[in-house]
Amino acid sequence: VSSPTPADELDEAPARAQAHLELRLENDRLRELDRTRDEFVALVSHDLRTPLSSILGYLEELQTDELGPLTETQRRFLGVIERNAQRLLGLVGDLLFLTQAETARASLATEQLDLAQLVADAVAAAEPAAADNGVELSVEADAGVPVTGDPGRLTQMASNLVSSAVKSTPQHGRVVVAVASRDGDAVLEVAGTGISFPDAGLEVAIARAIVAAHRGAIDVESTVEAGTTVRVRLPEAAPGE
Amino acid sequence: MSDAAPLILVADDDQDLLGLVVYRLEAAGYRVLQAHDGVEALRIAQEELPDVAILDVMMPRMAGPEVTRSIRADDRTKSMSVILLTSRTQEHDVAEGFNSGADDYVTKPFSPGELQARVGALLARR
Numbered sequence: 001v002s003s004p005t006p007a008d009e010l011d012e013a014p015a016r017a018q019a020h021l022e023l024r025l026e027n028d029r030l031r032e033l034d035r036t037r038d039e040f041v042a043l044v045s046h047d048l049r050t051p052l053s054s055i056l057g058y059l060e061e062l063q064t065d066e067l068g069p070l071t072e073t074q075r076r077f078l079g080v081i082e083r084n085a086q087r088l089l090g091l092v093g094d095l096l097f098l099t100q101a102e103t104a105r106a107s108l109a110t111e112q113l114d115l116a117q118l119v120a121d122a123v124a125a126a127e128p129a130a131a132d133n134g135v136e137l138s139v140e141a142d143a144g145v146p147v148t149g150d151p152g153r154l155t156q157m158a159s160n161l162v163s164s165a166v167k168s169t170p171q172h173g174r175v176v177v178a179v180a181s182r183d184g185d186a187v188l189e190v191a192g193t194g195i196s197f198p199d200a201g202l203e204v205a206i207a208r209a210i211v212a213a214h215r216g217a218i219d220v221e222s223t224v225e226a227g228t229t230v231r232v233r234l235p236e237a238a239p240g241e
Numbered sequence: 242m243s244d245a246a247p248l249i250l251v252a253d254d255d256q257d258l259l260g261l262v263v264y265r266l267e268a269a270g271y272r273v274l275q276a277h278d279g280v281e282a283l284r285i286a287q288e289e290l291p292d293v294a295i296l297d298v299m300m301p302r303m304a305g306p307e308v309t310r311s312i313r314a315d316d317r318t319k320s321m322s323v324i325l326l327t328s329r330t331q332e333h334d335v336a337e338g339f340n341s342g343a344d345d346y347v348t349k350p351f352s353p354g355e356l357q358a359r360v361g362a363l364l365a366r367r
Binding site for chain 1: 257349358
């Protein structure tokens with residue numbers, strides 16, 4: 001095998017410069033695409049918030065009773081409209097967060113947190129929905145699992161995973177949530193029994209983006225016999241860090 | 242201020258949202274003027290000299306912050322209280338709103354009752 005002579009290298013130089021240029025153009029194109037998408041999402045978010053503003057504002061006026069007394073049923077129905085409008089508003093915020101998390105890394109607070117406590121709160125919040133769906137929901141947690149991160153976003157991540165597990169588990173099924181320290185990682189497992197598949201919807205996509213923004217990993221195991229387990233690993237905060 | 246109820250200008254290109262704010266403020270006993278774009282809002286602000294102007298940030302022909310700057314640049318209107326309405330929550334948007342000279346900032350979706358309370362607070366400061 002002969003080593004390249006200086007003359008060969010000279011021949012290669014123009015080809016390498018060409019490849020370099022093509023790579024740079026491709027990068028510029030991708031950046032431009034990111035920018036276009038961000039602008040599009042900002043616009044969509046504005047255009048969705050304005051009608052939601054009217055829906056929620058007129059609802060507030062109806063619920064004050066100033067326009068006449070409401071029956072119990074009317075009040076309950078208005079409550080359903082409000083809950084769903086609020087949900088839609090949350091999704092608009094999630095959509096915006098998702099795009100920002102992928103490109104510029106959304107602005108995250110960094111605080112020393114107990115993942116076990118945060119997950120226990122998320123499970124408590126999902127209990128009414130689990131009861132409605134006839135799903136048994138339980139949590140097993142180590143005492144104190146320290147992580148560093150954004151409390152609001154990590155709570156949202158845990159809530160999204162627990163709530164999508166509850167929704168995708170059939171009636172009389174079981175959802176088991178576990179939090180533990182393992183090999184320097186804080187590990188959260190959400191397991192749903194029965195034949196269920198991870199919700200491919202926005203809730204799980206948001207959870208993925210939040211985990212990625214915290215430099216963690218998320219994986220999903222699904223079998224017909226055992227059901228589905230979503231496992232999140234986050235770097236554990238050193239004690240006293 | 243005269244004995245008459247305070248005069249409030251509301252400008253938004255979304256007719257439903259405009260109607261909501263007008264309804265809430267009239268129910269609270271204020272006199273209310275309406276505009277559907279920024280140019281109309283500035284003209285009414287200069288002609289009618291309302292006590293408070295509530296301006297949407299994204300309006301056709303002239304955006305809310307620009308209307309605010311024009312209000313501040315005119316001796317007749319420069320002490321008018323201005324509230325901006327926005328659906329954008331990014332920090333630089335909020336900063337732009339305050340830099341233009343607005344007194345307060347309300348993010349959509351907002352509660353009509355809360356907006357009314359903020360109008361009341363600005364009038365009390367005058």
